[in-house]
Amino acid sequence: MRVTTAFNRMLELPGGSVQDVAFGSDGVIVTVRLKRRRRVCSGCGAEGLEIKDRRVRRWRHLDLGASRCVIECELRRLRCPGCGDRPEMVPWARAGSSYTRDFEDVVAFLSQQMAMTPLAKLMRIGWRSVGKILARVVADKLDRGRLDGLVMIGVDEVSHGAGHRFLTCVADHGTGGVVWAAPGRNAQTLQAFFAELTDEQKASITAVSIDMSAGYEKAIRGPEGLPNAEVCFDPFHVCQLGGKATDQVRRDEYNRHSRSSSSEGRWIKGTRYSLLKDTANQTPKQLLKLAEVVLTNKRMYRAFLLLGELRYIYRLPKDEAAERLDAWLAWASRSKLRSFVKLARTIRKHKAGVLAAIQLGISNGRLEALNSRVRLISHRAHGFHSADALIAMVYLCCSGLQIPLPHR
Numbered sequence: 001m002r003v004t005t006a007f008n009r010m011l012e013l014p015g016g017s018v019q020d021v022a023f024g025s026d027g028v029i030v031t032v033r034l035k036r037r038r039r040v041c042s043g044c045g046a047e048g049l050e051i052k053d054r055r056v057r058r059w060r061h062l063d064l065g066a067s068r069c070v071i072e073c074e075l076r077r078l079r080c081p082g083c084g085d086r087p088e089m090v091p092w093a094r095a096g097s098s099y100t101r102d103f104e105d106v107v108a109f110l111s112q113q114m115a116m117t118p119l120a121k122l123m124r125i126g127w128r129s130v131g132k133i134l135a136r137v138v139a140d141k142l143d144r145g146r147l148d149g150l151v152m153i154g155v156d157e158v159s160h161g162a163g164h165r166f167l168t169c170v171a172d173h174g175t176g177g178v179v180w181a182a183p184g185r186n187a188q189t190l191q192a193f194f195a196e197l198t199d200e201q202k203a204s205i206t207a208v209s210i211d212m213s214a215g216y217e218k219a220i221r222g223p224e225g226l227p228n229a230e231v232c233f234d235p236f237h238v239c240q241l242g243g244k245a246t247d248q249v250r251r252d253e254y255n256r257h258s259r260s261s262s263s264e265g266r267w268i269k270g271t272r273y274s275l276l277k278d279t280a281n282q283t284p285k286q287l288l289k290l291a292e293v294v295l296t297n298k299r300m301y302r303a304f305l306l307l308g309e310l311r312y313i314y315r316l317p318k319d320e321a322a323e324r325l326d327a328w329l330a331w332a333s334r335s336k337l338r339s340f341v342k343l344a345r346t347i348r349k350h351k352a353g354v355l356a357a358i359q360l361g362i363s364n365g366r367l368e369a370l371n372s373r374v375r376l377i378s379h380r381a382h383g384f385h386s387a388d389a390l391i392a393m394v395y396l397c398c399s400g401l402q403i404p405l406p407h408r
């Protein structure tokens with residue numbers, strides 16, 4: 001068998017035919033000829049363009065045994081009225097990439113399975129290249145129909161990297177997947193999402209769950225927002241605020257008891273998890289500490305009960321929730337605990353949205369799980385300096401995107 005025939009069979013490069021194989025310092029260099037001779041712009045797909053000149057281009061392909069493999073092909077550069085001078089399109093690589101599709105698809109597949117450092121090592125590429133590859137694959141494979149027929153969506157912010165940088169993620173409550181993500185976390189960020197929707201797509205959305213504290217509400221209710229959507233507040237965030245209020249009570253008590261210089265102050269410091277964790281998840285030691293709180297510190301015990309009751313409201317049958325929430329608000333307002341008085345004021349102001357979440361059955365666990373998954377990815381993708389790479393990772397790992405391995 002001739003070497004070129006062997007390589008044609010081995011590589012299965014679509015639209016290319018192997019002309020020559022050589023060994024160079026970069027590994028195996030496979031020279032290929034484009035079978036199709038139609039002149040198609042790689043930027044926009046325009047056909048029948050004038051040829052400007054010819055240049056040899058290279059693409060890194062999947063390794064062959066111990067060697068790297070490089071595809072080399074002479075391409076025509078075309079004069080495109082829309083894009084300027086651009087090389088012609090090749091079927092085996094995405095426009096603007098110096099990697100083949102097969103190589104990029106394998107990188108994207110692996111990014112769904114493993115951490116970035118071993119991936120970069122395995123594929124013998126740098127982090128920056130990984131980021132660019134993922135962004136290209138996602139742009140190519142992301143389902144354009146994912147924004148059709150959304151009914152209930154959730155909007156959440158996720159911090160990433162050093163400093164205070166944020167992503168806004170939009171999730172579909174129906175599928176539990178992320179459908180959109182962009183840098184930023186204010187009304188304008190969400191406005192950019194609405195700008196991508198058609199009037200029909202906007203109209204189908206009947207509920208949006210958000211965090212009470214974020215500035216998203218303005219965008220939803222604005223003239224360019226969602227005309228049919230009810231705004232509701234994520235149970236997950238409401239309970240989180242309850243946790244913060246509880247912890248504030250503990251801190252106030254700690255400060256009042258001369259902090260770590262007294263034994264009581266040190267004891268208060270150690271009660272954190274007994275107060276914040278659901279009793280079902282506490283260790284025997286934490287439960288014992290909780291029992292001590294019940295006996296010795298009325299303010300912290302009251303905070304613990306208020307938090308427990310707030311969580312309990314979300315487990316009640318829907319028709320009991322409104323009455324129970326009113327009772328909770330009255331209790332919290334009279335509690336003489338500064339942080340709970342304040343929280344009651346916040347929740348009362350947003351009561352319609354808090355109850356709407358209960359009535360619509362917005363699932364707490366699912367959103368919380370998604371939120372922590374995005375956080376984990378942002379941690380895994382910590383070495384990416386660009387938000388684009390992180391957003392690509394979020395789509396790859398949280399939108400249900402399937403990346404088939406080549407030739408399987």
Ligand SMILES: [Zn+2]
Nearest residue numbers: 041044080083
């Ligand atoms: Zn073009």
